[in-house]
Amino acid sequence: MASIDSIAENLRHLDEFARADTVVHRLDPRAKVVVTLAFVVIVASFDRYTVAALMPFAVFPIALAVLGGLPAGYLAKNVALAIPFALLIGLFNPFFDREVVFHLGSLPVTAGWISCASIAVRAVLTLGAALVLVALTGFPAVCAALEGLGMPRVFAAQMQFLHRYLFVLVDDAARSTRALALRSGGNAPRPTTVASLLGLLLLRTWQRAERIHLAMLARAYQGELHSRETWRFAAAEVAFVIGWVSLFCILRYYDLTRLLGTLVARVLP
Amino acid sequence: MHMADALLSPAVGGTLWAVSAAGIAYCARKVRDDLDERKVPLMGVLGAFLFAAQMINFSIPGTGSSGHLGGGLLLAILLGPHAAFLTVASVLVVQALFFADGGLLALGCNIFNLGFLPAFVAYPLVYRRIAGARPGPLRLSVATIVAAVVGLQLGAFGVVVETVASGISSLPFSTFVLFMQPVHLAIGIVEGFVTAAIVAFVHRARPELLDALPASAGARPLRALLLAFLAAAAVTGGVLSWFASKNPDGLEWSIARVTGADALPAPEQGVHAALAALQERIAVLPDYAFRKSAEAASIATGDEAGDDQESRLGSSVSGIVGGSVALVLAFLIGFLLKWRVRAASGGGGSRR
Amino acid sequence: MSHHLVELRSVSHVYPDGSVALRDVSIRVTHGECVAIIGANGAGKSTLLLHLNGCLAASSGEVRVGDFPLTRKTLTQVRRTVGMVFQNPDDQLFMPTVLDDVAFGPLNLGLPQADAEQRSRAALERVGAWHLRDKPPYLLSGGEKKRVAIATVLSMAPDILVMDEPTSGLDPVARRQLMALVSEFQHTRILASHDLDMVLALCERTVVLHEGRVAADGASRDIFRDDALLARCRLEKPLAMQGCPVCGVVRLLPRSGAA
Ligand SMILES: Nc1ncnc2c1ncn2[C@@H]1O[C@H](COP(=O)(O)OP(=O)(O)OP(=O)(O)O)[C@@H](O)[C@H]1O
Ligand SMILES: [Mg+2]
Numbered sequence: 115m116a117s118i119d120s121i122a123e124n125l126r127h128l129d130e131f132a133r134a135d136t137v138v139h140r141l142d143p144r145a146k147v148v149v150t151l152a153f154v155v156i157v158a159s160f161d162r163y164t165v166a167a168l169m170p171f172a173v174f175p176i177a178l179a180v181l182g183g184l185p186a187g188y189l190a191k192n193v194a195l196a197i198p199f200a201l202l203i204g205l206f207n208p209f210f211d212r213e214v215v216f217h218l219g220s221l222p223v224t225a226g227w228i229s230c231a232s233i234a235v236r237a238v239l240t241l242g243a244a245l246v247l248v249a250l251t252g253f254p255a256v257c258a259a260l261e262g263l264g265m266p267r268v269f270a271a272q273m274q275f276l277h278r279y280l281f282v283l284v285d286d287a288a289r290s291t292r293a294l295a296l297r298s299g300g301n302a303p304r305p306t307t308v309a310s311l312l313g314l315l316l317l318r319t320w321q322r323a324e325r326i327h328l329a330m331l332a333r334a335y336q337g338e339l340h341s342r343e344t345w346r347f348a349a350a351e352v353a354f355v356i357g358w359v360s361l362f363c364i365l366r367y368y369d370l371t372r373l374l375g376t377l378v379a380r381v382l383p
Numbered sequence: 384m385h386m387a388d389a390l391l392s393p394a395v396g397g398t399l400w401a402v403s404a405a406g407i408a409y410c411a412r413k414v415r416d417d418l419d420e421r422k423v424p425l426m427g428v429l430g431a432f433l434f435a436a437q438m439i440n441f442s443i444p445g446t447g448s449s450g451h452l453g454g455g456l457l458l459a460i461l462l463g464p465h466a467a468f469l470t471v472a473s474v475l476v477v478q479a480l481f482f483a484d485g486g487l488l489a490l491g492c493n494i495f496n497l498g499f500l501p502a503f504v505a506y507p508l509v510y511r512r513i514a515g516a517r518p519g520p521l522r523l524s525v526a527t528i529v530a531a532v533v534g535l536q537l538g539a540f541g542v543v544v545e546t547v548a549s550g551i552s553s554l555p556f557s558t559f560v561l562f563m564q565p566v567h568l569a570i571g572i573v574e575g576f577v578t579a580a581i582v583a584f585v586h587r588a589r590p591e592l593l594d595a596l597p598a599s600a601g602a603r604p605l606r607a608l609l610l611a612f613l614a615a616a617a618v619t620g621g622v623l624s625w626f627a628s629k630n631p632d633g634l635e636w637s638i639a640r641v642t643g644a645d646a647l648p649a650p651e652q653g654v655h656a657a658l659a660a661l662q663e664r665i666a667v668l669p670d671y672a673f674r675k676s677a678e679a680a681s682i683a684t685g686d687e688a689g690d691d692q693e694s695r696l697g698s699s700v701s702g703i704v705g706g707s708v709a710l711v712l713a714f715l716i717g718f719l720l721k722w723r724v725r726a727a728s729g730g731g732g733s734r735r
Numbered sequence: 736m737s738h739h740l741v742e743l744r745s746v747s748h749v750y751p752d753g754s755v756a757l758r759d760v761s762i763r764v765t766h767g768e769c770v771a772i773i774g775a776n777g778a779g780k781s782t783l784l785l786h787l788n789g790c791l792a793a794s795s796g797e798v799r800v801g802d803f804p805l806t807r808k809t810l811t812q813v814r815r816t817v818g819m820v821f822q823n824p825d826d827q828l829f830m831p832t833v834l835d836d837v838a839f840g841p842l843n844l845g846l847p848q849a850d851a852e853q854r855s856r857a858a859l860e861r862v863g864a865w866h867l868r869d870k871p872p873y874l875l876s877g878g879e880k881k882r883v884a885i886a887t888v889l890s891m892a893p894d895i896l897v898m899d900e901p902t903s904g905l906d907p908v909a910r911r912q913l914m915a916l917v918s919e920f921q922h923t924r925i926l927a928s929h930d931l932d933m934v935l936a937l938c939e940r941t942v943v944l945h946e947g948r949v950a951a952d953g954a955s956r957d958i959f960r961d962d963a964l965l966a967r968c969r970l971e972k973p974l975a976m977q978g979c980p981v982c983g984v985v986r987l988l989p990r991s992g993a994a
Contacts, residue, residue, distance in 0.1 A: 155396075169707070169710045170709040173716055173717075176716065177720055180717045203390055203554065207554070210554060233552070240389065240487065243487075244480060244487050247480070248481060253481070268423055269411050272469060272470070274830075275423070275424050275427020275428055278873070283435040284431075284438070308439055309576070309584070312436050312439065316429075316436075316584075317589065319428055320589075326827075328785065329821050332788050332817075333839055333843060334811070334843035370709055371709045374712075589751075
């Protein structure tokens, strides 16, 4: 992961994007969650040597990002940051799966390289879709949507707290690490130092949780977080879900890329 | 060590989603019924703590790499396994959504590897066993370190099994195991030390926090729960993978089931026949030759390797060309939309 | 309206780690009074306030709000009556947006959505923070957080207002606004603060805590004239009662001293 300051920065950005007001933002979050889940499952359902047929799926994150006013650079940077693990494992494929499938000019292309490329494409698509979902919906709304889709209420309430105090605690941790760095003369901190820093942070957090709970009780809290927002699953949402999911299904069973390839081959001599 | 969407098949991802969702539902009910609701804000805020704490790296001596706190075990020691499981799960949801760490399909795997295994296996079966009822500082530390190592080893093994079962990566099982386990042994030991130090710290500063846990959180009900989970996972996983192996495509199977297109014994012909008929009907180009991407798979598995070399090359090239064209088209649609959005909002001024 | 009465009868409080924060404190606040609790850091002010709505339970002694002792049964009713603004606004603002947060209390009281929003709006307008309604709390400045925290309590229409350090972190104008707001409030007010000038301006009565005990309880002007008491309790005269370092004029002469 990147430095703690850049993560804090990133969190704020995400939240800022989520507070914009566009067509995509106005959709019921449940619709967006459902479509994104469908997207991820369908992308994952392709077999391991699929590369080309996955390409058309890029239209989903791209279209949403554009309609929602999400900067391309932001999206690209964050997808790039998140990709390494999948790519690392994917890079082993060429070593174990060496059968040559075809030659590109004089370059032999093995099945391993194809599946590696497939992993990279999947990673970009699925990570991109998840990022777009949160950036255009906002975390609290995603939580509310998941609750609407059957997630237990306790869990939803807990995630709401997590999100709220994430910012406070990330700042707290950032201050502590900065203070630590300033006094450790450029060396990487030793585990014992980190442990006591974390221990203190933990105790401070615990006390804070106790104070928060008091503050909630003081305002007649009885174990339920009422949410003010009432979303409506209207015609626009139904159209959104049906439209995208049917597009995904078509793209899944009907390889658009081969069709395009054949078309291009026809047009060119 | 987050599992990633790109390495997962829907069958494996779906199985672990189901298992994790069941775990969340069960633990949420447990927390609501058994514990006072004071724990909900506490769990939320401790989740934020864990999130922040995971950003603080420490160097792993002798390896030149760095690790961070996993937290599942620490939270289980502080909150008990149910609340700890929920808290780790919530952190993973946030990481998946905010940082696309792992991804949505892999969420179930990650919750299982990093939440379930430490909280419901390492904590009751290792930590509790070693620590006993009223542990002294040394016993507490030993129990914590051993449990952390076990938990992380299990988690790493989980990643291996899930990856290999999905079959997207070609890494052989043995190689992957030999790669993952030793790496996570070193990480686990250091993490264990850090966790132990934190536990000792809390033990000194606020002993009442550690004593507040009901001692009954150990043994029997947990073992029953564990067995139930394993059974559920085995059944779902077994069913899903049976269909997956009959028919490489979990999704096709589920769609066929939804549409009622076929009886179970011979899913292959039924589904494919139905789909082929469907494709025939909606085909734009009559001579559109490459309908199923599964063909690409058969190329690589070598079953039909002796097939026509020419057509294989042709299909590959048309795949590459088509894929690029599709990608370009996707971006083009993006630009068009952007242009329209700009035009609509009058020169791109942002509204509030 | 006897339910605006607040009384502590020989309350002591010992924290779990053994530190004794309150020792045998007895205070009686009647309807409409504005009472300040002052004292050095660690004197026990926050601890005392937390007893007023049952956030902390007395280790010994009794707390009465209205005519009833504070017990488990009366707790819910007491919490509706006593509105508490905490020392650190970050602990008080936990919902995704400002408006959600201010509506939290009214919704918990069972008000319908529309009424809750209506009340929230009134409360936010009163503290001059309506324009912040859609912001998430962590993007607010310290003073804005404080004002919103006050609105979260006002929206519940409490009969008794309890505030811990209401002016800390506010800029001079916001501090004036807050003081005006508090003085407009019709009911009982109890404020803990280090802002002695505010205390002098708003509260007729002051209770001085020292190491968990009530060191003095009386008219604010009298207390601030008692140099020995102030020195013993690590306090000072409000600036308004000190001589101006430039021209030597005391702006606010103690009333009885002029006689
Ligand atoms: N949670 C706690 N556990 C143990 N001791 C505590 C706790 N909270 C406060 N104390 C102790 O109780 C005493 C009174 O604390 P309190 O917070 O009431 O002081 P205060 O008058 O509000 O101080 P300040 O002006 O700094 O806000 C202090 O000595 C403090 O160390
Ligand atoms: Mg205080």
